Amino acid sequence: MRFGTAELLRDADRANAWLVSVDGVAQSYVDLDDPANLEFDYVRRFGDVVDHLPPGPLDALHIGGAACTLxxxxxxxxxxxxxxxxxxxGELxxxxxxxxxxxxxxxRVRVTDGRAGLATRRDDTADLVVVDAFERATLAGGLATWEATTEIARILRTPGIYLANITDGAGLPFARRVLATLREVFPEVLLLxxxxVLKGRRFGNLVFTASAAPLPTAELTQRAASAPFPTSCVHGAELRKLAGKATxxxxEDAPPSPQPPKDALGLF
Incomplete structure (x- = not known):
């Protein structure tokens, strides 16, 4: 594979469910018999947001696919x-x-770099844009920048939603800068x-949700709090406090994506 050695591992408890990993890092879990079975917590949070978009079919753009769970x-x-x-x-x-x-x-699945792909999309053509693209356990280059984020905002219709999965650890230095970037482009942002992870006690996933229109904050807060593994929904003044003085x-000023500790490689 371009970014490492891929493995497919069958779930012992489900006849047609599979884990896709690259160099020992879990990339996707997919249940071919039940696509609603979202095993990874952060993907379940993605699903919660999708569930609260206006009813009906969606025009969606996904940057990063692996097994195409979402x-x-x-x-x-x-x-x-x-x-x-x-x-x-392409090999994966x-x-x-x-x-x-x-x-x-x-x-449709197209083999291309995310930034190059974004440049090909027309204005106001997506209800949902999702960034979940990792190379050897780190976020693919150039997808968290202001330039990429403005491209995504250009592609989204109102009230379309942008979803991004990132990882970070103690102090959340990278997440704070991602947050500052999103807040400069989108009027509405929340974090799940x-x-x-929010308190810096362990390295893990953070799901950012952004839109030009009001987000279903109350509904997402309730859904996150009632999950089997409860999740925090950060918004408003608490989110501004988290961003602090991050730029x-x-x-031209892109920090490297955080590297997970070795004992965390199987968790994402």
């Missing part, structure tokens, strides 16, 4: 949706296509994360 969920929960996935790892795409299938209604990320 696109399969959208296709199953919102029939008639049109979805495009950009993934830079072909492995998934051959072993797990990619004949999902309304879904495990309380232990937006730009193409």
């Amino acid at each position: 696109p399969r969920y959208v296709a199953a929960s919102r029939p008639g949706s049109r979805q495009l996935v950009f993934d830079a790892d 795409v072909e492995l998934v296509r051959a072993q797990l299938g990619l004949r999902v209604p309304g879904l 994360a495990d309380p232990a 937006p990320i730009t193409d």
